[in-house]
Amino acid sequence: MDEVSTSSAESEAQAVSRSQMGGFPDLYKQIQQLLCTSLSEHSFMVRQEELRLMQRSSFYLEIRRHDEHENHPRLSDTKLWTLIDKQRLRSVMTMAYERVELLLALQELLYEELIEGCRELEDFIAKYDRGLAGGDAAAHAQQRFLQTCQDLSDFESRMTRDAAKLYLQHKLIPNNGHSPRIPLSASLIIKLPVMINRLKSCVTSNVVHLYWEDSDMQPDDLKPEEFQVRVKSLPQTSDEQEEVAESTCRSYDLKINDLKPNRHYEFSVRRVDTMTLVRERWVDTIVLGMLEKDAST
Incomplete structure (x- = not known):
């Protein structure tokens, strides 16, 4: 008789827990799908390799004209190089280095957040399957689900190898009345190791x-x-x-x-x-x- 009562109590508890999930009908399926796709073990292996490659990559400063076409000079052009103020260029190089360090640090933090998010979502799924996930747990899981989706988007967008533009506080070619006015822009480019x-x-x-x-x-x-x-x-x-x-x-x-x-x-x-x-x-x-x-x- 005691065994029947215990089993009945567990069933009632699970029914109550699942009824508390009424406000989140699709959350369980959404989390399962995310865990099977973007948060799968294979996806983490690929993401870890991408992060390792980025940490080992070389970063270069690229200076271009705002209106640059194929026939316009680049930084390697001797005439353009002689016009650029070397002290201002060093300042831009320092800013570029700090930008790279920040970018890599943020990518490392995002990767760690994805691991933590995956762990918490897996824990929620396990509790739900055992009927132990109440409304508070579901609300927390939904918040973590949305944050993890945002972290995934941020991680992928920052892994791009396209140029990242830098803001130039000062013109690299000083306006001294003798140098031509050439509008320049600065970008970071990434070359894989x-x-x-x-x-x-x-x-x-x-x-x-x-x-x-x-x-x-x-x-x-x-x-x-x-x-x-x-x-x-x-x-x-x-x-x-x-x-x-x-x-x-x-x-x-x-x-x-x-x-x-x-x-x-x-x-x-x-x-x-x-x-x-x-x-x-x-x-x-x-x-x-x-x-x-x-x-x-």
Whole structure:
């Protein structure tokens, strides 16, 4: 008799709980759909990789004319560069760096908020399925649902790789009566990190053929750029000094000759620094062991 009474009481409690959900008829289904799509485990893996790539990306300052077309000069144009006030440009570079740091910090916070939102929504679904979600829990879940949807929108919009405009407090070309009046605008552009192709790169006893690429570019989409390749010979004993050599190239591969057999070398690849580089914190590095002389013959 006691078991029947207990079971009846639980059923009544669940019925009361579900009746309290009458004001939120679609909330349960909306949360379930969100958890199966934008908040799925796969979606978080993709989002985490996007955030990692953005944190490793290079950020550059781009200066353009307001009315720029293909035939108008850019910052790289020598004549335009000589007109720009260097002190004002440094100020803009500082502002751009602070903007990048803020952007990355906000993206990290949004990602953490999405994880917390997912946890709370999953907890609500579990309580609802057990008939333990009352009106207060439903109201909180609805608020969290709406906030999580907004966080998703903010996260995705800030992950764009398009230029982000910067507000110029002062004209980069001072009006001294001698310089032409050229209206300029400043933007941040993002270049994804350079990644060494570990599957394609190959090694013999004294030669390494190193390949690299932009993180999400196909081989046919690679644009000509100048890269810096650094080769460091790792000491075999505590008394031995490391040897470092650097070279530049305008291709996405480099053949490095005259290495010593049966040794380890550290290779790193990055874009060559330019005056418009705002932030670069990560450089891809790989350590490769040279084969023994007999093994390559």
